[in-house]
Structures are given as C-alpha cells and as structure tokens.
Amino acid sequence: MPYLPIIPFIRHQWHSAGVKQCTGDLLESFYRQVLHGSSSDQGAEIEAYRKLLAKRTDQIPVKDWGAGEDGIPIDHRMAVVGKLAQKASRGRKEGELLMRLVQTFQPERILEFGTHLGISGLYLLAGNPEVELTTMEGDPATAQIATETFAQFDVAPRRFIGPFDRLLEQEVNLAELRPDLVFVDGNHRYEATVRYFEQLLPHVPAGAILVFDDINWSPGMQMAWAEIIQHPQVSISIDLFWMGICFVKTQHPKKQVRFRF
Numbered sequence: 001m002p003y004l005p006i007i008p009f010i011r012h013q014w015h016s017a018g019v020k021q022c023t024g025d026l027l028e029s030f031y032r033q034v035l036h037g038s039s040s041d042q043g044a045e046i047e048a049y050r051k052l053l054a055k056r057t058d059q060i061p062v063k064d065w066g067a068g069e070d071g072i073p074i075d076h077r078m079a080v081v082g083k084l085a086q087k088a089s090r091g092r093k094e095g096e097l098l099m100r101l102v103q104t105f106q107p108e109r110i111l112e113f114g115t116h117l118g119i120s121g122l123y124l125l126a127g128n129p130e131v132e133l134t135t136m137e138g139d140p141a142t143a144q145i146a147t148e149t150f151a152q153f154d155v156a157p158r159r160f161i162g163p164f165d166r167l168l169e170q171e172v173n174l175a176e177l178r179p180d181l182v183f184v185d186g187n188h189r190y191e192a193t194v195r196y197f198e199q200l201l202p203h204v205p206a207g208a209i210l211v212f213d214d215i216n217w218s219p220g221m222q223m224a225w226a227e228i229i230q231h232p233q234v235s236i237s238i239d240l241f242w243m244g245i246c247f248v249k250t251q252h253p254k255k256q257v258r259f260r261f
Contacts, residue, residue, distance in 0.1 A: 026236060026252060029104055030245075035259055037100040039092075042126035047092050049152060050119060053085035053145075060141035081145060085117060090185070090213075094243065095123035097261070098183065098211070101245075102127025105209060107181035110134070111172075112157075113164055113196065114186030114213075116142050118149030124183065125155050133157035134177060136167050138186065164196070174203035185213035190220035197228050206249040215244040229256055 062079040090098070102110070102124055108131065110124055115137035125133055135157050137143040143161045150156060160167045164187060168174065182204065184196055193212065200210065215225040225244050229237035235250040240261040 026247065026250075027238075027255070027257065030238065031259065033104045034097060034100045035240075035261065037096070040096060040099065040126070042099065043092055043096045043123070046095065046119065046122045046126065046153075049122075049149070050085055053117065053149075054082045056081040056085070060145070062141055063139045081117075084142065084145075085119075088116060090116075090120040090123065093261075094213075095120060097240075097243075099123045099127040101209065101211070102131060102181065105181070107131060107179075107209065109177060109179045110181045110183065111174075111177060111179035111200075112136065113182070113184045114138075115146045115159065116185075118146035120183065120185065121146070121157055122149065122153055122155070124181075125153075125157070129155070134160070134172065134179070136160045136162075136164055136172065136186075138163050164192075168196075168199060174200065178203055178205055180205050180208045181211070182208070183211045183213070188214050188217045188221055190224045193221065193224035194227055197224075197231075201231075201233060201248065204248060208248050210246040210248060212244045212246075214242060215239070216241055 057080060059078045059080050062077055062084075098120060106128065110131055110133045112121060112124065112133065112135040115121060115135040121133060121135050125131065135146075137146065137159070138161070140161055143159070146159075160171050162171075179200075182200055184193065187193070187196075197210065197212075204210070210228075212225060212228070215221050225239075228234060228246065229239075229244070232254075233248050234246045235252045235254055236247040237256045238245040239256070239258040241258075243261070
C-alpha cells in the first residue's frame with residue numbers, strides 16, 4: 001500500500017507557487033499551457049476506452065517488479081482487468097498533463113518506463129501522433145492488454161517487455177535512442193529511481209524533460225526526488241506532489257518550484 005504523506009501534502013499546497021513566481025519563458029509556458037490547459041477531445045476518447053476496460057471482469061496473472069530484488073518479482077497474483085483500469089492506469093488529469101507537455105515542448109523521441117495497459121502511452125501520443133514512442137513494461141499480461149489498447153487507437157509504439165534493468169542493458173540502446181522526454185512510472189524504489197536517472201542523464205540531449213511519477217509514493221521515492229533535483233545538470237524542477245518534472249542540461253539558472261495540481 002502506498003505511503004500516505006498527509007503532512008507533506010499540506011506543506012506542499014501551502015508553499016506552492018503561482019504564475020507570479022514563474023520567471024522565464026519555460027516556467028511560464030509550463031504554468032499556462034501545460035498545468036492550466038483545457039480538457040481535450042482526445043482525452044475524452046481515451047477515457048471512453050478506459051470505461052470499456054473498467055467493465056472487464058476477466059483476470060490476468062500480474063507480476064510486480066516494482067520493489068523486487070535481483071530481478072525477482074515481489075508479487076505474482078491474479079488481478080481483474082477492470083480494477084487495473086480503474087486504479088492503476090494514469091487518470092485523465094495526469095494523462096492530459098502529459099499530453100499538453102508533449103504539445104507544448106514538442107519532444108521528438110519519448111521513452112516510457114511502464115506501459116501498463118497503454119493508457120499513458122495513448123496520452124503521450126495524443127500530444128503528437130508523429131512522436132517516436134518507445135515503451136517498456138515488466139509484466140507480459142498487462143503488456144498484452146496494452147497491445148489491444150494500441151490496436152484500438154491504431155498506434156504502434158516501439159515496445160519492449162521485461163525487467164527494466166535487463167531491457168536497458170540488453171535491448172534498449174539509450175545512446176542510440178537519445179530520448180528528449182522520459183516518463184518514469186515503474187519500480188518505485190529509491191535505488192532503482194536514482195539508478196534510472198543516472199543511466200539516462202548521459203544519453204539525453206540538452207533541454208530534455210524527465211518526468212518521475214509517484215514522487216511521494218513512499219519515503220524512498222521522496223529521497224530519490226530530493227537527490228535528483230539537487231543534481232547540477234537538473235536546471236529546473238517542478239514538484240506537482242505526485243509527479244515531478246525535471247528540465248536538464250539547459251542554460252536556465254537552477255530553480256525548484258512547487259505547483260498545485
């Protein structure tokens with residue numbers, strides 16, 4: 001069960017910045033266009049499909065690699081597809097933020113850690129259908145549902161299935177891929193999150209955007225986020241409480257902000 005940080009949430013809300021604290025074009029663009037953009041027709045279509053998934057009562061065997069050690073999944077259980085769609089997939093609010101992030105900053109190559117049922121991938125592609133999306137998923141059963149999801153929307157991202165560490169070592173060539181937007185939504189442990197950040201940093205271009213989901217999911221994730229934003233190559237970091245966004249290798253002065261979301 002995720003850590004429920006009530007006091008940190010209250011503190012975050014209290015210290016959140018507004019548009020007056022958005023110095024520079026990048027932060028103001030994020031605040032006005034990404035954070036406070038309007039709902040979209042694409043989001044409505046994706047949510048309509050999610051509702052169909054939410055009605056499914058079939059069960060699939062789910063492996064959870066998220067806190068496993070040495071490549072061994074910590075959990076292997078049966079899960080109802082409908083419940084996975086309701087609880088585990090990215091919600092519309094967060095999904096449309098990802099979509100607007102792509103629309104606003106126009107990355108060319110996106111890498112996603114955690115395909116799951118394919119919902120977040122749909123939102124990323126909705127931001128720009130021409131973007132090159134590479135997505136990784138540790139669990140074969142949920143990856144199969146994602147196959148159906150992508151087919152329903154006639155999209156075909158480049159996909160890899162297996163533990164992230166193995167995929168990054170053997171199949172996903174970061175030096176060749178050079179993603180300029182990365183969405184990390186999987187393996188919510190301090191060690192793994194910091195390791196992914198360190199693996200990504202040498203291979204992302206100047207101005208790349210790194211998005212970390214569930215930064216307050218646990219004390220370990222809070223530690224990972226605090227360490228990441230102190231790195232000298234992280235220019236601007238945006239704390240949305242459940243999600244953290246870093247702009248790396250830019251000429252902007254270092255700035256850390258919190259926004260209500």
